[in-house]
Amino acid sequence: MKIQEHTVAKAFLQACDFVINTGQGLADHIACFLLGDQHTLTRYANNQIIQNVRKQDHTMIVKVILSGRIGMASCNQFDEQTLYRTVKQAVELAKFAPIHPTVAGFPEQEIIPQVNGCDEATEQVTATEMAKMVEMIVSKSVANHLRAAGAVQVQVMDQAVANSSGVRVYGRRTKAEVHAVVLGKTGSGYASDTKRSFYDLQAEEVVRVAIEKCQLSEGAIELPAGDYPVILEQKATAELLSYLGVLAFNPVTYHQGNGFLSNRMGYRVLSEQLSISEDPLGKEGLPDGFDWDGLPKQKVSLIQDGVATGMIYDDAIGKKYGCKSTGNAKYPLSPSFMEICPSHLHMEAGKTSRADMIAQMERGILITRFHYVGVLHSKEILLTGMTRGGTFYIENGKIVSPVKNLRFTEKISSAFNQVVAVGDESKLHSWPGSMSTVKAPDLMLSTFHFNGAASH
Amino acid sequence: MEHIAKFAIQEAENLGVEYMDVRVSQFIKEEIEIHNGELEKLLYHEDQGIGIRVLVEGGWGFVSTPKHCEQEVRKCIVQAIELAKASGSVRQENLALSPIEKAVAEYRTSLKRDPFDVPLAEKMELLEQANAALRVQPEVTVAKSMMYMHREEKLFLNSVGSHIYQETTVVGAGIQAIASDGKDVQVRSYPNTFQGNFQQSGYEYIEGLGLVDEAERVAQEAVQLLQADDCPEGVQTLILHGSQLALQIHESCGHAVELDRALGEESGFVGESFLTSDCLDHFQYGSEIVHLTADATTEGGVGTYLYDDEGIAAQRTPLVEDGKFVGYLSGRDTAPRIHKESSGAMRAVGWQNVPIVRMTNVHLEPGDFTVDEIISTTESGIYMEGIKSWSIDDIRYNFQFGCEIAWEIRDGKRIRMLKNPFYTSNSPEFWSQCDAIAHDDWQLWGVPNCGKGEPFQTIFVSHGASTARFRQVQIGVS
Incomplete structure (x- = not known):
């Protein structure tokens, strides 16, 4: 699927279009910036899951230039009434702002390089899959009489920018990360991995390194400064x-x-x-x-x-x-x-x-x-x-x-x-x-x- | 708010959760910043959403959403249950919770002048005047004046029948001068480094800061620092102003007494605590004049509330009494592990985040001295003021703090300004060397950027602090 055809892309760009169209009658220049963030995180400590969260939010930021004055307002509801109020709020703020000596407008459209920052499978990772990764880390730590802490997390970020000079872009990116702190009586070891796809994470290698470092860390000596x-x-x-x-x-x-x-x-x-x-x-x-x-x-x-x-x-x-x-x-x-x-x-x-x-x-x-x-x-x-x-x-x-x-x-x-x-x-x-x-x-x-x- | 919260409770109960709570909140904020006479930021922000936490099969699940419709809330509850079940699948011990009672209450910040009703022109004029006053000194290359205000309306409901509405208003403002002579760069801030100072209050707090009146001194000190001598290194007597001591309390006590850290639950990220549970009621944390308290009821504190974010009443918890470590900050799922009840310190940043153990308002109680008495009874030492840098290890033991400005004290008098000072020690050794605490300049210092947890949450906390003296501290120069 082309990224611009994604359901979220359509919703985001539709909101952008509404804001730009609304603002063009109220300000000299208008731009909007949209951030969507879905973050799923399974956190573990003392060899058990202690926190399991899925948070999502999206923020629309409207920036206007009115007679050389800048105002900015933001919201997280995309209904037309809220978006209109946010544009008006930005315009009202701009009326009270001092004239900015250099502001002229927003940048014009340029060719955006095609990159693939999104792994579609990662968007669908389940709580069970994340818990199984934690279970593997914990079981290896327990087998070595150690305690493990850390997190497995997946983030999906949507980003859109549009302005009255013709910019209108949308992108979606994913990030998956696992980190482990393995603790012994006195020592500790750390390792982590970050990838675009959850399914590329080298969790077994992460826990192997963390355990090895932890075991090597026992009985540390003090070195003089x-x-x-x-x-x-x-x-x-x-x-x-x-x-x-x-x-x-x-x-x-x-x-x-x-x-x-x-x-x-x-x-x-x-x-x-x-x-x-x-x-x-x-x-x-x-x-x-x-x-x-x-x-x-x-x-x-x-x-x-x-x-x-x-x-x-x-x-x-x-x-x-x-x-x-x-x-x-x-x-x-x-x-x-x-x-x-x-x-x-x-x-x-x-x-x-x-x-x-x-x-x-x-x-x-x-x-x-x-x-x-x-x-x-x-x-x-x-x-x-x-x-x-x-x-x-x-x-x-x-x-x-x-x-x-x-x-x-x-x-x-x-x-x-x-x-x-x-x-x-x-x-x-x-x-x-x-x-x-x-x-x-x-x-x-x-x-x-x-x-x-x-x-x- | 009311309807969707009740709907969430009913839906979750229908799906058989053991316990659930829901927070529905609306948040607004306004930020204004002027840099060198030009507008850097003028922002009005609003957001709203729902945070749902469920307990199922011995595990927690939390989901948040900005959408308020019933269909979305139903979906979130199902997701939260899935997360809770997954949590329960990797456990070594059963989750025990300290008791909770049904509470019905309302709370609103006491304010004389609603900051959101103050005309924007009036706010801009104050910041422009303060900014112009900073720029009178030509060596001030960057002059900043800043103002902040937010209001959160939060409705908390849970499955034991609690109904708690809290409306919190926080305001803050500050100025900062950055001076440069091409070779060196020096900074002075007022009232403090992190965007000024913050209180739960109306606009009257900002009016009382005297930003314009203080600007001339702040700019002069930044410029004078360029020519000041380097702070001498060595083991010396250190006198800390409250602006820095607040951060010292924050890092070496406030975080160290978070029970989740002490129990190892933060070891995967920010770390643990040298104040392990076997230290409770035994460990000598500081000298006998050191009394530290977590008080979520302090008037004006940015960590003040009526109930925390899992529905437990705000409390005043002694942390250190006569120098001895006696208390933790805790929540319902950590307190039972040391055979205690929650200290009511579970806080979440907005509807988006899950509540975790946080500082409330952590104070060093006032002592018996005046500031003048502390300085006049110091034969030789260094007085430091203003936060510049901070670093502490993952168990809150070894630390190093840099300050914006220092003065050498000789025979009870300030004799010369010094630049680039820092001091380093470990928490119990440092606090055990405290031999004088003032009472006449005790005030609340609002910290807007206390970070903890994954997903990372940045929260407001306050610290009551006054000037205090510490003997035999390693002082350095950066």
Whole structure:
């Protein structure tokens, strides 16, 4: 079935048409943005299902421009009376707004790349199928006298954008995710998998890795604070990379001179072993054809061989700074402190396997993932956070002991300049509720600063 | 609301559920933001929907929908039953619930001036004036002024006959100055970092914040920070203003006393708690002057209500008394596991989400000192104010917080401004070093972004806090 013929597509586009037609008589320009979200989640802990939810909602956002003034209103009912009231509300708000100095209108239609972000079978996953996946994870954990926690979840996201300049687009995407935290007496192990299709999830591999890490984590030793060489597993790299994406590729701070890349475009800013792109069309990820302006998404080289090569834009910010949109407009109801950022970061894989990294390491630490990372200095990308889910000490090319979780405080810009080797596989990661992804490989860094330790 | 809620109860009972509750709610909000004199956001939002929770064969199922028709509600109940049965299929122990009594009640936020009746022009004028006052300092490159208000009308019915209507109005506002000299970037916020401060109140709360009057000081401090000395590192006496202490309470106490975390139910996502159930009534959490309370009845708190989202009455629960850990935040399905009854702390964000154990209003009770007495009796130390960064481990033990601004204290006086301060410790050690708590600047700090659970829920909570002093704390500079 063509995606535009889907029942939801018809309903969404019909609502969009009503809003645009209504608004054209009341405002100079009008746009509407429609988000539908169905989220089914089976959550487990202590080897049993503790929560099983299916939530759905849809939101219509109407934005108008009236004599250079902007107003925005939103609702979640699609009857004509509510939609009309929402358009009127946006118009009334605009009358009280100050005149915006640069706003001219909404973007015009462009050709949208054809991507298949939706797996139809995933839309039909049943509660029983999800419970069976949990049952398998739990039974393997119980067999090893361990306790498992985590979630299996499926998300279906519908998105439509239309405006009075001719944009009229609809897309449907799916995401399936499983993660497991397996806990022993003192140790714990983590693993996860994210796919477009529920039926491609490697749940058996997830629980195998989580159990193995948990068992290896028992009896952790405490390491003194200090600088250590590290191997960041893919999840840990992805977490740091996501902060780099938010802080370094914010076009507003970049152009204001407050960003990490301000006045450094074209210069080498990271290790020459690193190449990073915004890659929304990649088939192996959760591909996405257009942004919240209704403009085409595209691959953008951000860092090539360590050199800063690109920035991302939406239509309004792009016009303000004389650049073309890269298809990175954010959801209009996002908090304003969340600036636009890459939605599909991809750090290219290198050539070194994890086993070879460990074998090469004389002395250092293997990190599975990080927990609760905070920003201490945004321009320098100075972050702090804890390790979690399996941290191990390596000596003479072998893992010799689990380590109690460590607190790091490190400039990621510096850390990503200390790359010894890049892993040979980039793995897809996502965060709960979000359709954004980060694809990242293992990284071996010559030094990483730890300034404290946890009790476990 | 009434009709569809009653219909849902009747349908679920016909289908043989053991227990069910339904929340029907309508939500409206308005957000205004001005950045550098230009409108950044002007939004009016409304939504409505139904959340249905059923207990069948020893498992929970929850389904929510924005559609109010009987056909949709019937479909949702069938789905919820399927989910509940699937839940029951992977269980190690029977689900025990603490008792619930039928309740019939109504609650409305007390307000003098309905924020949704205040003319938009008046709100815009306040924010524009505050924004202009921030921009008097040329080094302020980004000036933000913000206002927020929401109202939720919620009807709760359950299969034991409860009928609870609650109408909650929350307002908030704030300003922020970001100063830059091309080399450094510094931020100051008022009243606090997360979009200002929030209360359950009418527009009178926003009028009382004095945004325009405070803007000059906020901008000056942001600019002065550019030239300030770095905070010296070392183990020192730390004095925390309530704006930061509120977050300290939130992270190291509020989350740590959530019983679902302590029982391991959050271990798959946000983590567990160092305050395991064997610590209850035994563990010395802090010094003897530390008294922490979860109080869902505090007037003006953004975590205040009459009944929680599973129909249990709001309570005032001592968490730490004389420094000893004595209580948890809990719900009906967690409390029995430590042989207690629910503390009435099950909250859901909107009709869309399932209720889970959440903070209400978690306070550090006022102490015996004045702020002046705390500072004047400190020979040497660092005073910090304003949230800048936060990080704590998955059992709420090891933490590190950065603040917007600091001052060096010498011989009982503030002697110089310092930038980029942070402090790090672990929760019990930190609270055991608390030797002075003020009473004269105790106030509610509303936190609008407390995150927990899967699907992720971001909720409003309050913390009562005043200035307090902690000895022998590791202080650093970022």
